[in-house]
Amino acid sequence: MKTFNNKIFIGFFVVIILGALIVSSKLSHSxxxxxxxxxxxxxxxxxxxxxxxxxxxxxxxxxxxxxxxxxxxxxxxxxxxxxxxxxxxxxxxxxxxxxxxxxxxxxxxxxxxxxxxxxxxxxxxxxxxxxxxxxxxxxxxxAVDINQLVERIKMLLPAAKNIALLFNPAEANSVSFVKDMDTILQPLDIKSLHVGVNNECEVSSAATIAFEKADAVVIPTDNTIASVMSVVAKAALKNNKPLFICDDFLFTNGVFGCTGSVxxxxxxxxxxxxxxxxxxxxxxxxxxxxxGPAPKKMIVSQKMACALNIKIADTLKNDIEIRE
Structure with a gap:
């Protein structure tokens, strides 16, 4: 009887060990x-x-x-x-x-x-x-289709001769955008005005300068400006000038157009x-x-178009999204 009990005990012990090994293996594998x-x-x-x-x-x-x-x-x-x-x-x-x-x-x-x-x-x-x-x-x-952006600006603002680019020169993405904009604008006889900011605190005064000196202001996918976009939008309203951005998440009152963003x-x-x-x-x-991103239409604010007295040509309406 004692030998039989020992065998039961040993068998039970082996089952416990095997069970523990299986659980451990599963946990380890998981x-x-x-x-x-x-x-x-x-x-x-x-x-x-x-x-x-x-x-x-x-x-x-x-x-x-x-x-x-x-x-x-x-x-x-x-x-x-x-x-x-x-x-x-x-x-x-x-x-x-x-x-x-x-x-x-x-x-x-x-x-x-x-x-x-x-x-x-x-x-x-x-x-x-x-x-x-x-x-x-x-x-x-x-990356924004800058050629398309400039083409749309020309169609919406045919009299524009000065475009301000508001950006942080420490952001490589913004520098690349500005460089490409300069290249495209130069042969079109449109001057680009660079207005740089180093931090969010400088955006308000820089935006005022940009709108005072230019016919329109363009902002690239700039993280510094994006953080305080409402400040720039207020400056656009105050100066009654069109503001173009590249991020439809930031499309707000005061923004006139947003190029085909991501x-x-x-x-x-x-x-x-x-x-x-x-x-x-x-x-x-x-x-x-x-x-690259999938192409998207430019968004234009109908409210801002009316406020700025900008006429949207019928030939352009199929290529843009008009928002109230």
Whole structure:
């Protein structure tokens, strides 16, 4: 009887050990299957928030509970962006990083040479040195069709001779935009006036100068200006001048036109899809490089057109979206 009891005890003990090993194996496998993604955002404003939310929601759709997302925001500080990038680089659990806008992308690309970097809301990745055959970065650009923008301005404002470009010269995306605008405007006998700001506090006075000296003001996809767009819109109303922007998330009272901008939420979702292609070894960043945005119509405010006494030609109405 004692031997029989010992056999029962040993058998029961073996079952417990085997059960524990199976559970441990499942937990270990589950933990291993969790994909950790870092998200580094340049600053908070509607467009970039939409890109972030789009990326996160898509990753959760695709992976459910098997994704861990670490989100950090530099809030416009280059030093903070660099510190966050360093922490993501040193975190061995992170498999890939989503960077939102140029500052975040620059900071991450400077330190990370192996983990995939998938950028979003970057206007000119080539100027950042990210487009080459050995790159570990790829993503979705928000480059504006500047030729179309200038063409629309000419049709809406045929008498315009001076266009002010309001931007932060420290933002590479804005500098690229301004350079292209200058090239296109020069042969058209339209002068471009550069009005730069270094921070949000300078926007109000700079906007006043821009509207006083120009027939219209154009703002690129500039994160500094975007953070205080309402200030610029008020200046447009006060000076009774047309304001053109490149981000329909910022389309508000005082803005006359918005060139065919990017759906930033969808761009974020596209970035998440690129992550899956890369981590599943279907593609590499070097084979993806930069994906351009889908074309969109220019948006024009009917209210501002009436206030500014701007007539929208019938020939243009099929090519633009008119909002009340």
């Amino acid at each position: 933990k291993k299957d969790v994909l950790t993604i870092g998200v580094l955002q340049t600053i908070s404003h509607p467009a970039l928030d939409a890109a972030r939310d789009g990326a996160i929601s898509r990753l959760k759709e695709l992976l459910g509970d098997n994704v861990c997302i670490i989100t950090q925001n530099a809030e416009g500080s280059a030093m903070t962006a660099q510190n966050i990038a360093a922490s993501f680089h040193n975190n061995k659990q992170i498999s890939a990083v989503v960077t939102i806008a140029t500052l975040a992308t620059q900071a991450m690309a400077k330190i990370e040479k192996e983990k995939p970097i998938i950028y979003c809301a970057v206007t000119d990745p080539k100027s950042l040195g990210l487009v080459h055959d050995k790159t570990n970065a790829c993503g979705i650009t928000d 759906n930033y939420h969808e761009a974020g979702r596209q970035a998440a899809d690129l992550i899956m292609d890369i981590v599943n070894h279907k593609k590499t960043p070097a084979t993806i490089l930069a994906v």
